[in-house]
Amino acid sequence: MRYSIITINYNNKEGLEHTIKSVINQTFKNYEYIIIDGGSTDGSVEIIKQYTDHINYWISEKDKGVYNAMNKGVAQAKGDYLVFMNSGDCFHSPNVLSSVTNYKEDIICGKVLKGNSTTPSGHHKSSITLVDLMRGSLPHQAMLIKRGLMVKHPYDENYKILSDWKFCIQALVFDNCTFRNSDVVVADYDINGISTNSNGLLTKEREIILKELFPQRIIEDYELLTPVDDELLDQSLLLTQTVGARRLVKGFTSLILQFTRKK
Structure with a gap:
């Protein structure tokens, strides 16, 4: 089992170093580490250079947004599973990867701790249904995704916040891929990211994605769940x-x- 850990960053050097340290401190060492920087000017590149012995691939150049950067990381990945640990987020403990190495499902989803919370959040059922996905999203930082799925369904760069939600619907509903819910707390989640400060964009993108993927009669059922x-x-x-x-x-x-x- 080999993991591709992908970190995207833009002008967040302190968060980036925090993330890098959580990666290189993992006790399970069969991983490659990829950093995609969006052309930072705050010293992030200097942080990356300090840790080049632990990084398999990195680049710093202007990109077209969060999901464009993630897709760049996927294009470089060679591992069995992808883990997206963006700058500011970090692995909850050094033993996260060693705790999930025996799982074989297409998508494995653990839990996250948000900000100063001590209560893990995430999906809390052994299975997952369309209704579950219609009502909420899986915690992106806690997901381990088989690389082939991401190659088949790259993140839609037309969206700024919910392309990972669209991916989950495509993979779990339309492709019927296998899924495992785990109680392992995978990540400590930085609540200052774009998805938690969306200023209404989250709702707009959700509506557009639903119209793109589903007929109106299904959307009407979804509205009953709002x-x-x-x-x-x-x-x-x-x-x-x-x-x-x-x-x-x-x-x-x-x-x-x-x-x-x-x-």
Whole structure:
């Protein structure tokens, strides 16, 4: 088993060094390390040069965005699995890779810790369905993806935030690839990234991707799942599996929230 760890970076030298250290401290050493820098001017290149003995490939040049940089990394990768650990994010512990080496599924997904949280977040079911993906995204930093899948479905560079979500739908739904959910905490996630500061772009991209991939009748079902309040609705959806019941739960939840907000 060989991993290709890909780090993309732009003007984040402190975060980059933090990420590099978490990579080279992994106890499992059968990996290659690839860094794609977007032409940084803040000293990031000097940081990369300090660690060249641990880096198999790196480049610093202007790119067309996050997913263009990731695709550049994929093009250089030769490992069995790809791991995207962007600058500022880091492996949760030195034993992450050694903890997952016996898994063989096409996509393996662990957990992340966001910011200062001590509660792991991510997917919490052994399997994954279209409804799961319609309602949320897998934590990108915690995914290990077979390289062949990424070659088949490179990240769509037309999107700034949700191309990895589109990839998951293509791979897990349309290709029906194998999936394993793991309790291993893979990454500590930097919450200052673009996906957590999207200023409404996330919702817009989600709508465009849905229209691109699905007929309108499927999108109408998806709209029934749109949460009024994520946490409350997540709890209530555990109690039901039918679309009709979800509609009832959503309406009931809306009434509860309206009542509590007036008080």
